Amino acid sequence: xxxxxxxxxQFGGLRVLDEVSFQVxxxxxxxxxxxxxxxxxxxxxxxxxxxxxxxxTVHLGDELLTGLPPHRVxxxxxxxxxxxxxxxxxMTLLENVMVGMHDHLRYGLAGTLLALPSHRREEKRGRERxxxxxxxxxxxxxxxxxxxxxSYGEQRKLELARxxxxxxxxxxxDEPAAGMNPAETEELMGEITCISRRGYTILLIEHDxxxxxxLCQRIAVLNFGVLIAEGAPAExxxxxxxxxxxxxxxx
Numbered sequence: 001x002x003x004x005x006x007x008x009x010q011f012g013g014l015r016v017l018d019e020v021s022f023q024v025x026x027x028x029x030x031x032x033x034x035x036x037x038x039x040x041x042x043x044x045x046x047x048x049x050x051x052x053x054x055x056x057t058v059h060l061g062d063e064l065l066t067g068l069p070p071h072r073v074x075x076x077x078x079x080x081x082x083x084x085x086x087x088x089x090x091m092t093l094l095e096n097v098m099v100g101m102h103d104h105l106r107y108g109l110a111g112t113l114l115a116l117p118s119h120r121r122e123e124k125r126g127r128e129r130x131x132x133x134x135x136x137x138x139x140x141x142x143x144x145x146x147x148x149x150x151s152y153g154e155q156r157k158l159e160l161a162r163x164x165x166x167x168x169x170x171x172x173x174d175e176p177a178a179g180m181n182p183a184e185t186e187e188l189m190g191e192i193t194c195i196s197r198r199g200y201t202i203l204l205i206e207h208d209x210x211x212x213x214x215l216c217q218r219i220a221v222l223n224f225g226v227l228i229a230e231g232a233p234a235e236x237x238x239x240x241x242x243x244x245x246x247x248x249x250x251x
Contacts, residue, residue: 001026001201002170007046007056009039009225016042017225019056024170024218029192029202031216033209033236035245038222040205041083044172048080049073060169079168081159083175083205089148093139093158096147097130100165133161136198137191153184157191170201177208189215213237221245 002024009017017039024030032040045051047058049070058065065073079100088096134140137157142150147158156176163171176192177185189211196202206212212219212233219236221229223245229236236242 001061002047002203003057003059004043004047005057005059007043007058008054009042009046009051010054015225017046017053017222020222020225020227021056022220022227022230024201024203026201027196027199028217029196029204029215031212031219031233032203032205032222033207033212033219034222037224038245039225040222041174043222044080044174044205047073047172048078074166074168077167077169078172079163079166079170080172081156081163081174081176083178085152085155085159087147087155087158087162090146092144093134093147093150093161094127094130094143096158097133097161097165098126100162101126101129130161130165133164134158136164136195137161138187153180153188156180157188164195164200168200170203171195173202173204173206175205175207177206177211185211 004023005021007017007020008015020039020043032043034040042051046053047065049065049068049072053066056066060076060078063076065076065078068076088099131140131143134143137160139154139157139161142154147155150158156178160173160176173192177188180188185208192202192215204212204216216233218231219233220227221236221239221242228241228245229239
């Protein structure tokens, strides 16, 4: 579904990613882990077109994404959340999610200006879909309140619902459990599992190893911009290079 081939990114003399290659099969939850500064979010930014790579390519199925601007990458089928929450705090939850649908709602200029029946039908369809997505994250009862009144964990879920509104083929989730307590994390794991079962392919960055090992079918590990391991959770857990990257070694 998603193929990363030889991605390299340099900022001046600093090489943040060094010829990273891996593939995300369709329909699975794929984990991307590594210590702070390993290059994980930079990789997300290369996939989504926010940054341009020095070398390498990204394919979604047979479509080349490398070189496309972010809005074209979204249209191709890549949705994402961000490490730092980017919701519209003074808009309702419903409005936040509908923002993510703008490529899929067929208003038309005349229909919008004249409030034609076609425009009202699309508005109704969009609101119904937004409520459905909010229900996947247990936020539907708060659909009409302002997003700024949500707890930190709920704001993260709202951003996930908005990413789903772009109708992605592959969903990139950047540290969804950051700042959540154990109970919230447990609930989030169930919700991400349900999203996956609805047919979404997920690429997940996360530092909570219990969440990663409990959710992901395959995991890739970055350290100082280099892919040091890739495989099933049991293989990653026992890999000496991974243990060394996280815990260091005796000198």
